[in-house]
Amino acid sequence: MPGDSLLIIVPAYNEEGAVGGVVRAIHELMPRTPVLVIDDCSTDTTQAMARDAGAQVLPLPHHLGLGGCVQAGYKLAFELGFEYVIRVDGDGQHDAQDIPRIFDTLRLSGCEMVIGSRFISDNGARPGAVRGLGILFFRMVLRPILGKSVRDPTSGFVGVNRNALQVFSKSFPLEYPEIEALVVLQRKRFRFVEIPCRMHPRTTGRSSITAARSIYYIVHVLLGVFVNVLKFDQRGRAKPRQP
Amino acid sequence: MDRLLNVTTILSAVLLLLVLVSVRRAHIRVEYSVSWLLAAAVLLILSRSPGLLETAAHQLGLSYPPLALLLVTGGVFLLMFYRFSVILSKLRDDNIALAQRLAILEYHLHNLRDGGPHA
Numbered sequence: 007m008p009g010d011s012l013l014i015i016v017p018a019y020n021e022e023g024a025v026g027g028v029v030r031a032i033h034e035l036m037p038r039t040p041v042l043v044i045d046d047c048s049t050d051t052t053q054a055m056a057r058d059a060g061a062q063v064l065p066l067p068h069h070l071g072l073g074g075c076v077q078a079g080y081k082l083a084f085e086l087g088f089e090y091v092i093r094v095d096g097d098g099q100h101d102a103q104d105i106p107r108i109f110d111t112l113r114l115s116g117c118e119m120v121i122g123s124r125f126i127s128d129n130g131a132r133p134g135a136v137r138g139l140g141i142l143f144f145r146m147v148l149r150p151i152l153g154k155s156v157r158d159p160t161s162g163f164v165g166v167n168r169n170a171l172q173v174f175s176k177s178f179p180l181e182y183p184e185i186e187a188l189v190v191l192q193r194k195r196f197r198f199v200e201i202p203c204r205m206h207p208r209t210t211g212r213s214s215i216t217a218a219r220s221i222y223y224i225v226h227v228l229l230g231v232f233v234n235v236l237k238f239d240q241r242g243r244a245k246p247r248q249p
Numbered sequence: 250m251d252r253l254l255n256v257t258t259i260l261s262a263v264l265l266l267l268v269l270v271s272v273r274r275a276h277i278r279v280e281y282s283v284s285w286l287l288a289a290a291v292l293l294i295l296s297r298s299p300g301l302l303e304t305a306a307h308q309l310g311l312s313y314p315p316l317a318l319l320l321v322t323g324g325v326f327l328l329m330f331y332r333f334s335v336i337l338s339k340l341r342d343d344n345i346a347l348a349q350r351l352a353i354l355e356y357h358l359h360n361l362r363d364g365g366p367h368a
Contacts, residue, residue: 066352070345078349082356180345 012039012109013088015079017072018096019046022055028094029059031102042082043096046075052096073180084168084175092165100163101204108165111201118170118196119188121156122163122203136220143224144185151235152192156200159185163203170196185227189234253315254296257322261292284332288325295321 014032018025025043032041043056047069056063064082066075076093083091090112094100104122111120125141137160144159162184166174173194179186191198268285271277277285295302295318306317 062356064352064356067348070348074345074349078352081349082353085353 010090010113011088012036012090012092013079013083013086014039014041014105015076015083015091015093016041016043016056016061016096017046017075017079017093018043018048018052018056019069019072019075020048020050020052021096021098022048022050022052024098025052025061025096026055026059028096028098028100028102029056029061032094032105033060035102036105042079044075044079046070046072071181073178073183076183077174077178077180080166080171080174080178084171088171089168090165091171093162095162099206101206104163104201104203107201108163108203111199112165112167115199116197117199118167118194119191119198120165121158121161121198121200122165123158123161123200124203124205125157126200126202140220140224144227147228147231148185148188151189151231156188156198158200159188161203169194179230182223182227182230186230186234189231193234193237254299254302254318257292257318258296261289261296265289265293281333281336284329288322288329291325292318292322 014036016025016028021028029041029043032039041061042064043052043061044064045053045056045066047066053063053065064078066078070078079093080091090109092105092108092112094102094105100122108120108122111117141158141160145156148159149155164184164187170191173190173196174187177190179190188198265286268277268282268289272279272282295305299314302314302317305321306312306314309317309320311317311320
């Protein structure tokens with residue numbers, strides 16, 4: 007595997023309407039970059055759509071949820087020796103045009119994680135009222151824990167290098183993983199950077215976080231964050247390394 | 250009070266019998282039946298030993314002995330629920346790891362068979 011090898015992973019669950027377009031958009035932009043769709047035991051034709059569009063497919067034997075699905079992709083990428091992995095959601099909300107910038111930032115910054123953020127510049131992203139409040143709340147919670155602010159802690163548009171891949175292959179939050187993953191990285195003294203990215207409105211399927219589940223989401227993630235903070239790890243108490 | 254203790258005696262005896270039958274039919278593994286059998290036995294002993302129940306109530310500062318039975322039973326079952334939560338969490342973690350491993354092995358297998366990009 008070459009030293010700057012990149013794998014794009016696309017976790018998908020019942021995304022037959024969007025996943026093919028996501029894969030084709032990536033292939034048009036980066037034709038030599040492999041795309042792996044991790045199918046979380048969809049009940050529709052997600053797998054066939056992904057294969058038809060030219061993606062490799064990793065079908066899970068039963069539904070694991072987003073975290074388990076993403077981690078399966080990280081594990082496979084780590085085993086195959088990839089240096090970088092960028093996660094793009096299968097619902098078509100992430101813009102493939104932003105992938106090269108995330109990849110370049112990953113390679114050049116030396117950071118373990120690059121987050122494609124919806125809120126650094128005004129790109130038209132408007133989360134719902136409850137979700138917006140949740141994001142605001144977690145920005146405040148994470149600021150002292152991470153030692154720096156994070157504008158879009160719930161973004162699923164993230165790239166990681168091999169160091170983070172190794173950590174996430176062994177330990178990755180299983181439900182609503184984005185925010186907890188940041189704390190896991192901080193405990194390892196890893197660094198992250200955010201870059202502005204576009205976000206398209208969802209056209210098919212439905213979000214796993216509905217308004218009614220937002221409260222459960224906040225409690226669940228908050229607990230996960232503090233459990234990760236309280237995990238004993240001597241190195242985690244030190245400040246993050248400087249770039 | 251006697252009627253209440255008779256009811257708890259019957260309940261604990263039924264629980265004891267149910268667990269033993271389930272173990273015999275392999276519906277519950279022996280290691281997971283121990284907690285249930287212990288809980289049923291504690292309930293049965295306290296229900297059939299008014300002296301012991303009164304001593305327990307006195308130690309707990311309760312004026313009504315059946316409350317001690319309720320408290321002890323509740324405590325035992327809370328501990329059991331905690332133990333089963335630990336077991337369930339571990340089983341779920343193992344299950345996820347196994348499912349991921351199976352998916353990855355199948356992926357390698359298909360690649361080897363079909364000469365895929367990562368064969």
